[in-house]
Amino acid sequence: MTVPETKSFQLEIGGKTVTVETGKYANSTNGSVTVRCGDTMLFVHCCVSKEPRVGIDFFPLLIDYEERMSAIGRIPGGYNRSEGKASDKAILISRLIDRPIRPLFPKGYRNDIQIVAQLFSYDQENQPDTLAMLGASCALMLSGAPFEGPIGAVRVSKDADGNLIANPTHKQADDSDLDIVVAGTHDSVIMVEAGCKFVTEDDIMNAVEFAQVEIRKQCEAQLEFAKACGVVKEEFVNPYDTSELAKIIEDTAHDMIFDAYHHFDREYRQNKLEEAKKLVKEKVEALPDDHYIKQIIEETGIDFVAEEFKNAEKHIMRAMILDEGVRADGRKPTEVRPIWCEVGVIPRAHGSAVFTRGQTQILSVATLAGPGMKQELDGVDPETEKTYMHKYIFPGFSVGEVKPLRGPGRREVGHGNLAERANVPALPSQEEFGYTIRVTSDVLESNGSTSMGSTCGSSMALMNAGVPVKCMIGGVAMGMITEPGREPVVLTDIQGIEDFLGDMDFKVTGNDDGITALQMDMKAKGIANDTLRRALAQAKEGRLHILGEMRKVITEPAKELSPYAPAITTMNIPVEDIGTVIGPGGKQIRAIIDASGAEIDIQDNGVVTITSNDQEGAAIAKRMINDLTFKPEVGMVIKGKVVRIIPIGAFVELGGGKDGMVHISQICQERIETIEPHVNIGDEVIVKVIKIDDKGRINLTIKGVTDEDKAKCIN
16 A cells, blocks of 8 residues: 655744645544644644534534643653643643634534644644644645634744744743734734733734734645645535524514613613513514424524524624713723722631622632642643642632532633733742742632633732732733724723623733733634734723722732741752651651651752741751751851760760760860869750861860850851
């Protein structure tokens, strides 16, 4: 059997060659490509169902990004030695692929599409996420699905000279103050994801415009590739005409929907809309059984009434904003909802805060622990541990729903990661503050932008806990309403309905001067650069207002840690003594932990961190470690205990199982005949090492200790 014929293309991104190939592998898929840059290689596959899924009112797109530990030549940890559950990083990359692709399918398209991106080789330099996004777009283009792409994706950072670079290595991105992923079509931006170190709005726009040059190259190459492969793109026409249903809703419920949105009260609006929808359903039920509308509802199982009702709501809400400059809760486009905050609300927590903005309320709780509690990461990335973690929790009761409590889904992982990245640039270094920090943000009530509420709540909880953060961090979610031929309206602090029925969800975090994170998703097919620039400027105004409200309850980190927080003590031991402190099989370190109750972490450079909930435990651990690593040296001044007396001298215990002898001539300045009563067993004395002979015997003096020596005494 001959090797299948392949087709490929190459393009240069950031001075590195990216190769995309198809035809050799996974030929039962609708579209499959291999993407390679350096020794990072992914297989990306796309499958499209032949028929639409019955009974759903959404586009069933499924994106799975999989990491193979063999990609870096490792066997997975854990009992089963299996990759198992997707890592948070894999989930975040799955979302990264999904977000720019989903808006580019026509309304009413309900065929299942699955894209699987598999990382099989990773050189830990050329990052795989943007390559996976490019591969997903290529596979979709080859599938013939009615995808209104292609898209391109590029990561942008700065080099050591401050110049923008495309698709940087991990080290280049880590060293830069800017790490931003931009995805879009040939002529517009659809998605932005960034972690920054207090960069300006101009920095963001420069990076976006730089990325667009690379994105256009990718889009053009894909169009040529699809053409060379002979792809015939499916022309999709929505098979269901619901215009008559839209007319029924217009005649029956328009005035009620209009009234609901002009009442500016959420509960009133919800009740009024339910009443209006009930009337529409009664109208539809009264239609003859053979009526087209009733037939397609029965045939497909799709709730076309709810779908068209949503469209009617969308039209009225958007018209209010565009024509009247008024939003569903009565605000102007640039207004932020009322805010109130409080800190220190949980008695035993190390730090806590509540951030309430409109009908969105977040409880953030900060917990401090020793370095031994850092999170170990078993993944393919160079990052192997985290000392700051943020967990976002979204229970059903926050939106008034009955819903079982389960582990975090993809949305929760994404929201938690955004709030985490937002606060990381403000955190002190491990050298400055050696704690491992975990913040949980529980959503108590949700009506828009809980991730930004979590960002604000986390910042205040950290300050309340006494973490010496560099500054306070706030965040705001921006929206947008667009209509053909109309100037887009940018909305500050969007609520749930504006996210649901609007065209953009754009979250920006930072302090007064700079941006620390941002995330933009479009429901429309892109955003113009001038509108994006305007949204960034408006977001800064909103962020400054929110920071001002937060500062009404806390302005700086607490001066002292909570009495319930563990205390951290650090000490240094010689590297060669690390094994002595640990002991064979960890026996010695376990004995210290058992005796002191402290948590002990020893780094390879000899830095020992002792974490304890009480001073006594820390002192016991420190003393035991000092004893194990104690090495007397000539000139050393030590406080010790007299443990034995013989006619010619007294033996003094120095620590670490070592003792030395003070000769009778070294006890007093004057000559004495007997040691007692000048020195007795049990006395604590300050001695100085004057000699260590070749057999390791230690000679001490009491009379030779000066006042200056006493100041240097080792207790």
